[in-house]
Amino acid sequence: MHIVRHRRTAAILTVLTLVTAGALASPAHAAGNTLTVNVGTPVRPVTHVASGGLYAVDTGATPPLEQMYPLRLNHLTQPPPGGQQLGNGATRPCCDGLQVAGKVTSAGAQQFFRMPDIYPNFPYRWVSWADWEAKVRTMVQARVGATAATNIDGWELWNEPDWTWNTAAAGPFTAAWTRTHRLIRSLDTVTPIVGPSHSYYNHNWMVEFLTNARDTGTLPDVIVWHELGNDDYLNVGAHVADYRAVEQSLGIAPRPISINEYASPSQVDIPSVAVHYMAVFERHGIRDAERAYWYEAGTLNGLLHNNAPTASYWAYKWYGDMAGTIVQTVPGSWLEGVASYDSTRRFVNVVLGGDSGNNTVRVTGLGALGAQVRVTLSRTGTGGRTTNQSAPVTVSAATYTVSNGSISVPVNGMDALAAYQLLITPASGAATWQQRYEAENATVVNAGRFSSGSASNGGYVGRIDGTANSRAQSFVDFLVNVPTARSYPMTIGYANATGATATHGLAYNGSAWSTVSYPPTSAWGSFGATVTTTVNLRAGYNVIRLAKGAPQFAGGTGFAELDYVQLS
Template identity: 65%
Template sequence: MLSTLRRAAARAGVIALVLGAAVAGSSVPAQAAGLTLTVNVANTVRPATQVAAGGLYGVGSDSQPTTAMLLPLNPTSFTQPAPGTTHLGNGATEPCCDSLKVGDNLVRAGAQQYIRMPDIYPSFPYQWQGWADWESKARKQVQDRLAETDMTNIRGWELWNEPDWTWNTSAAGSFNDGWARTYKLVDSLDPVTPIVGPSYSRYDHNWMQSFMTAAKASNTVPDVIVWHELTDMDWNNFDEHVADYRAIEDSLGIADRPIVINEYNSLNQMDIPSVALHWMSVFERYGAREAHRAYWFEAGTFDGLFTLQNQPTASYWLYRWYGAMTGNIVQTTPQSWLDGVASYDSTRKIVNTVFGGDYGNNTVRVEGLGSFGSQVQVQLLSTPGSGRNTAVAAPTTISTTTMNVSNGTISVPVNNMDAEAAYQLIVTPVGGPTTSWQQVYEAENQTVVNANTFASGNASNGSYVGQIDGSADMRSQSFVDFTVNVPTARSYTMTIRYANGTGANSTHGLAYNGSAWSTVTYPPTAGWAQFGTVNVTVNLKAGYNVIRLAKGSPYFSGGTGYAELDNIKLT
């Protein structure tokens, strides 16, 4: 997080900033045209989990943004400041965004959060007050969190932030030693919650090599690896950063850790939709688990997806399209600056592609449409590069057409592209999606807490959620939160596709929208990843609902046995 424009200027090497206006600089190419983005529906990359749909200080309170504003964006996770924060970031006059105070809002939106511990200090860069002071602060944060026995969505402790320039080596000793000392303190108080780091301001091989070597020697290797990507156009280097980090792990004999980029996008490019799209593309393509928009300006606006008046910006619509991705992320092959992210939902036959990055007349080629028939319906929309203080009430529909499919392929012309704008291409059968609203929700696409996703040819979308085993307390309880969107308020039959290899009945708790808990019973199936179904009735409100299936959860005594979840279907 950056508190002054001076630091941003030093980092980026430029200071051509006008608040409220997008500064293109080198964020867009010279005039170009005739490029093709290729989407291969048949080549799955990963389940659709909205990797890039997170933010630093993105949520300001229990109502800023409101849960209703967050839900359509399908946020994955956030980094929020310490419990009891006194931090005054980016010119704020009072502290904001306390992780425990915003936690319920995030839970309702299906999101998790990391706690940034040094943001207990009021200023940035942090003013070190000595080890006794820091350890007292860290201890109190953990104790405050443990006292919140109904708060389930704390995904990790971030021990420090940007130590490459905020750690006071002369007063506190080396960062590597300070990391180990803080890790051991936090772990002694809370050995369950993951610890994340080292949170460098940028990726650097020597820093990471030194840190990981020392962390292995002290037995304090982070559970999740975090660094920041804040340099103009650094999306071009993300694949190299990931490969270099994985090589360091391999050289040290350390098992692969999840990678989270908990600050991304530069000061100059933050509010240009096509730049955010470049970041989305590389995070999905090269294996980040989560990524958070950077906090350059006001807190509580999802880092510029909303104006200060709670209106959507141009970038909001890009993230709204991205949030609607279901099924699997599929392969996209960029050309020059033209890039994108695409998903395929086989249950509804929808290909959803968000793309942009270049000027002129270009093409999106979609392959693997053989099951769609001889013709498809194609809808093209856009959102402008209008900056963070301009409300955009809705995206612009450019065209809705019917196209012939040749050898499973269509080539869609996209003329007069603006390199700062973002675009959405929706491809369905001619009659539209196979269902008018989404009825099947894959477990692996949802909020998976203290459980893991596995691949299987038996699973309906190629993956399922297993190891839903924890029931001890709010730190380790295992559940899946399904965010569903239904057209009318009524009773629905919910069919749960599950596996139970225990040989005896197993149970989960079921709750939704704050309802009382009920019990779902899963008879034995032929084995693990061998799926059967059970039906239950749920009474849902029109619009968004969050349905929890839990082995353990606050206010629920805990399920019996074990079960795996493939999907739910509402009818």
Template identity: 60%
Template structure:
């Protein structure tokens, strides 16, 4: 079955720097081929937050932010001539409220960029001060990485400081002497370069100083992302290094970062490439998630990330025609029977072919909307609805044709049954949540096929394990919250429960037959406000004494 979106118009014409791509491309989506849980890996930013709650929580919660890179405690960096701001520890309370983890960028203790090296005594004293400040912040539990340096392939002063590889090891050892627990991130090069990375990894491996999270930047267009990731994985294996999580903690060129169509291609490639997290590059003002908000109102780009934040369930396979042009990413939420596709990067008439739709039934509603590349200073109050129609699914397949696309705009396709869809999301998979120091696993008995396990705690904010669920409800009232879980300890286990920063209560999990085998539930009552809420289930967390035993989390469901 094909659907032609009638009456679609060019929504933003003549944007400078937009790609001039040919029309008549097809993006193929297989809704029946999940490949990873939705975790919003690309919803992050460099210097995304500023002190004094900028942007407001209400602008951040719908985006389901994953990880941010923020400046060092006692920041001296003056980005683009602005005064120092965005101190990682000072913005941590807000980041925590919206479910976001943080990396601390240590060299941002310096005021200038490129950084001006002083001496090793000066640098190591600065490292000590930062680590001591973090250790003193005992109520802060969202710091998940020390980024030891930034873009050493052009900011490291070899003549004054010696080789970067030796400097990395020396800094690594200094941090580890005081903080053996927090992951270390690096080398954070400006571009991916195999020979540079090979030299670094070999030296780090031989000196027991490998980063826990490997990091580089993608600032030269999205076309090379897939190749860079594949090259790194092959290099890692050839050196006998166990697989590292990958962070791309700066992405998109100065022109692209405000173009939803271009950003859609980056996000698609990060999802397909299996990166752990990726952050919008900082080119302009901080405290706006790099152009997603203006005066606490959404820009055109905000809507693309809001569509991303609306995704739940599992990411499903998307196949573009090429590494440039039309591309996108998609999800399928089996509990709501909704398929979301976000795409862009091509002008003219193009197509989205969606297969694997049999579970949605034969009659579906098809919504297509768009958001323009209106720039970082232009408020866009809502997406433009292009078409909202019904269609018939034939042999589990549907093709949606969108004419008059603009390459710099972003587009959103939603396919759902014409009846039987809940009016609001009620089930939230644990593997879709903000997960701190626990891990995602798969199980055929789990809802949507995934769950969270290894939820542990030692009483230290650097090891506290918890899952934050960002939920949205239509009205303020009491809700029954059902929790799917497994507990094979043979005894009752407990977690702490808190929502919206309120007081803690305890949830008890009676024993079940086996780990990774689900079906058991417990229920409790939560009092939620209309709109967005953050619900935390914790083995350990600031202001909570700690849970007992062990439990794995499958989902929460509100009714």
């Protein structure tokens, strides 16, 4: 989202000259609220839904991979091959999706290519159908020819057509969608097509769009819209419910939902607003969501200034530290939060914010952590996108006695604009570093996440079947963080019901490929079997890939499902 884009921007900025934090200013007087975290009520696997951005990544060290890794980036929207867009006063095009593809993949993210950003101007200046279709051919052929590029999971056919599509010159957008969809599919039968990318959710627009797409056989693979108003985090649940009702009424199978622009220009850099979006996106089943591009490109959308963290960075870093399962949170007034439970380490990670004064976090379902737990409370600053914060502030650390599986933690003197973290661990015997990495928490490319009662943490990855090319190859990338450089034994939990030994390729940090063999097991989705291999890792972050197919790998044999990897 460029700063001049949105038709509501002027009104938003006028209002916010009067109230700095928008809707968050009023609840500053409403202390005494309780956020409830129910650790025993799982919501979904941790995939860091809200960790992404539009034009977030440029080439080189803008931003550095070392600052990207801790965020566990989920998804990005980048310009297409040869993109010429000059957003927000930029003097050169940036962030070409093919040029940054290796960096995006290394960070564990996937990306859409925003096709109309092949134009330099915004709003886009339509030339002709011949011009547009020639551009589409050039973009798609460039991607198809980039045989080493992976993690590109969508052509975003247009952006905010509700006000940027030139109907007078180009005809109705619904007809344009059909025509362009068919052209892309004639050139690339594999890469998903996503849209319609309206600037905000509108029931009537969605009905019109989906009816045409259904009737012409051009349904998007991922549905996209934007949430950019000051209070849009309040509306996400209603929008999702309405969209699902529209799908059902039209007989359309459920599509994943991407909110690939979120947060208004004045609120995008407020840590507590970020927490509100994290919470509602996780709660309402959004697949991925990306911070809007209102200001500078290549800064992870303001999480970095001069390649160093801002206050909001630490809220996303805490969110990035989540592993295992997202668990239920129940907000209290404007006190909102997102929480996870890592059953292997017995860690509960709560990120919260939105109210001022003295408030409480009540956490239930802690029986597995023991009779006493250690609770560390930290907070961000509120300095905005041009003020660096070198580290979060530790507010307190204390031991709590667990009563009936629950504790209540006071969070006093809250700032309504800051984000806070509660990290809850066993009082003794807490893990010093993460050793088990669940497959369903990893980067899953051309495969699927599934549930099983026998799987570690209840989830696994299956349908790791593709070998054809870099658009269809199937693999799972584990981003692991180890304390020292050395050789690590690595145990892999798996299932293989083919009746014969199956194989995957194994590579890490650009290493040569080796082979992992999986002897047959009793049934699909039934876990307990393991194999062990060895990986030589550097201190800090490493990417470990297990692949049925991947660039520079000839391809695995048979089929296997992945439960987890564990380093020891």
